[in-house]
Amino acid sequence: MRNFFKNISAAIARIPHWGLIFPILFLMLFHYFAIFDRNRAEDDSELNVAPSENEMKVFQIVDELPQNSKVLILVNYGPESKYELESAMSALIRVLADKNIGIAFATMIPNGVESAFTAVEKSIENGSLGRERFVYGHEYTHLGFIVGGNVATYLIANNFGQVKERDIFDSSTEIHQPLMNEIGSISDFSAVFEFSSQTFDGVPGIVSFAVMLKDKNVKKVAFCSSDMLSAYIPFRGSLYLDGLIGGFKSIAVFTHEFQPSLNIEKQYDMLSTILFYIIGLVVFSNLIKLVTKDKK
Amino acid sequence: MNIFNDIGTITALVLTLAVFSGFFKPNPLYRFAESLFIGVSAGYFAVIWYFSIIKPAYNSALSGDLLILIPLIAGLLLFIPSNSEASYSKLRFLPAAFIVIVTTAINIPVYFSAFIQEMIRTSIIPLVSFDESGNLQIDMTINAVLSIVCITSAIMFLVARHRNNNRFVNTTGEIGRFFVLVAIGSAFAYTLLSRLILFMGKIEFIMNAVKTGF
Numbered sequence: 305m306r307n308f309f310k311n312i313s314a315a316i317a318r319i320p321h322w323g324l325i326f327p328i329l330f331l332m333l334f335h336y337f338a339i340f341d342r343n344r345a346e347d348d349s350e351l352n353v354a355p356s357e358n359e360m361k362v363f364q365i366v367d368e369l370p371q372n373s374k375v376l377i378l379v380n381y382g383p384e385s386k387y388e389l390e391s392a393m394s395a396l397i398r399v400l401a402d403k404n405i406g407i408a409f410a411t412m413i414p415n416g417v418e419s420a421f422t423a424v425e426k427s428i429e430n431g432s433l434g435r436e437r438f439v440y441g442h443e444y445t446h447l448g449f450i451v452g453g454n455v456a457t458y459l460i461a462n463n464f465g466q467v468k469e470r471d472i473f474d475s476s477t478e479i480h481q482p483l484m485n486e487i488g489s490i491s492d493f494s495a496v497f498e499f500s501s502q503t504f505d506g507v508p509g510i511v512s513f514a515v516m517l518k519d520k521n522v523k524k525v526a527f528c529s530s531d532m533l534s535a536y537i538p539f540r541g542s543l544y545l546d547g548l549i550g551g552f553k554s555i556a557v558f559t560h561e562f563q564p565s566l567n568i569e570k571q572y573d574m575l576s577t578i579l580f581y582i583i584g585l586v587v588f589s590n591l592i593k594l595v596t597k598d599k600k
Numbered sequence: 601m602n603i604f605n606d607i608g609t610i611t612a613l614v615l616t617l618a619v620f621s622g623f624f625k626p627n628p629l630y631r632f633a634e635s636l637f638i639g640v641s642a643g644y645f646a647v648i649w650y651f652s653i654i655k656p657a658y659n660s661a662l663s664g665d666l667l668i669l670i671p672l673i674a675g676l677l678l679f680i681p682s683n684s685e686a687s688y689s690k691l692r693f694l695p696a697a698f699i700v701i702v703t704t705a706i707n708i709p710v711y712f713s714a715f716i717q718e719m720i721r722t723s724i725i726p727l728v729s730f731d732e733s734g735n736l737q738i739d740m741t742i743n744a745v746l747s748i749v750c751i752t753s754a755i756m757f758l759v760a761r762h763r764n765n766n767r768f769v770n771t772t773g774e775i776g777r778f779f780v781l782v783a784i785g786s787a788f789a790y791t792l793l794s795r796l797i798l799f800m801g802k803i804e805f806i807m808n809a810v811k812t813g814f
Binding site for chain 2: 384449530
């Protein structure tokens with residue numbers, strides 16, 4: 305019996321490392337053709353995950369945002385986390401647009417400059433905004449890349465009047481953007497959202513911002529990618545973070561709640577299957593090691 | 601049909617496949633995509649920095665705000681070679697010291713508030729949780745107690761490296777070592793998850809491009 309397992313072990317050892325990618329690829333394509341199209345045809349796709357207490361808290365914050373108010377969205381992610389965070393941002397833009405809430409985008413990383421525009425485009429392309437136009441300067445604006453990491457968060461928190469003087473196209477916000485005319489300081493925003501795939505000197509951007517912010521009434525919500533979850537989770541439930549949507553599971557729940565037309569549940573299904581494959585692979589290889597007493 | 605969109609999609613598709621070809625072994629196509637990525641990134645960053653810092657500063661100077669010359673001169677001082685024998689070469693320490701002082705002054709309160717004060721508070725309070733009707737929330741209470749055990753034992757693990765003759769410290773440190781390994785493992789797993797989502801997104805992009813005929 306042990307020889308049998310040793311033979312299996314030897315056969316597996318002959319497979320090159322990159323060969324392990326093929327089952328993952330197969331699972332992805334299988335899901336793409338089988339499950340995705342079925343979901344689209346039935347149009348009643350469900351995400352079989354119930355929202356947690358923390359996710360419900362974010363839902364509540366978003367639901368309670370007053371009509372016609374303004375929010376600031378810090379876009380601190382680039383293409384490396386696009387597939388994870390963009391759908392949630394697109395869903396948030398849709399909710400805000402429904403409530404006629406003005407959006408000011410800003411980024412503290414160079415990679416984040418394009419991310420806001422692509423998320424807005426995705427919302428418009430998806431047809432979920434419920435309107436034909438989403439006018440720059442009136443309904444949303446982009447203040448561009450604010451340089452300096454934690455220094456930038458200090459500027460945003462305490463000297464927003466200077467930050468908002470010119471937008472990303474170097475136009476004066478006072479002259480060309482009615483949206484920004486009512487904004488004098490950060491307290492004029494009803495909430496600040498951060499979409500993040502990185503920290504600044506080890507500190508999450510929204511936490512650094514919250515520490516420096518004098519007005520504690522502004523709601524602070526973070527959306528972070530899976531690889532940043534270990535940096536953000538310690539602040540969940542703290543004074544610095546009113547809500548956290550962290551990792552793909554929470555992002556899928558949020559997106560499914562606010563923009564079901566993005567079909568995020570299919571990606572969630574696919575990812576679950578692949579993770580089962582990886583866990584299976586790890587358990588199987590360790591079982592073989594245990595049986596064959598191979599310590600390598 | 602938009603010809604520019606189509607060219608963009610085809611280029612993205614070819615470059616994605618070129619990068620994926622590096623899974624097997626480095627090849628000319630992969631090296632080309634890699635070099636192109638580095639070049640385009642450098643160009644992109646140069647443009648972003650120019651429009652975010654240099655151009656606004658230049659415009660400010662033109663409009664009479666000469667204060668902008670101070671950071672400009674300070675920036676230029678940083679370029680003085682470190683091996684220069686000239687007496688003025690030590691001037692380069694001035695802007696460097698300023699950067700260190702400002703960064704420290706901003707980071708220390710943030711680190712103290714966020715990582716010491718608030719993190720300890722959220723880990724411990726409330727130690728015993730009750731719901732709205734006054735019933736004990738067992739899961740939340742266990743979570744809080746476990747947090748204290750994790751934090752204390754992880755600190756003990758670091759202490760045990762220097763005071764390894766104390767049995768209590770050693771035993772607690774071993775428990776802490778386990779929790780530290782769990783933390784490192786979960787951070788690694790989350791990173792893997794993030795990269796898998798990126799890979800999945802790219803595969804979906806390729807499939808959509810093929811399916812819709814670019």
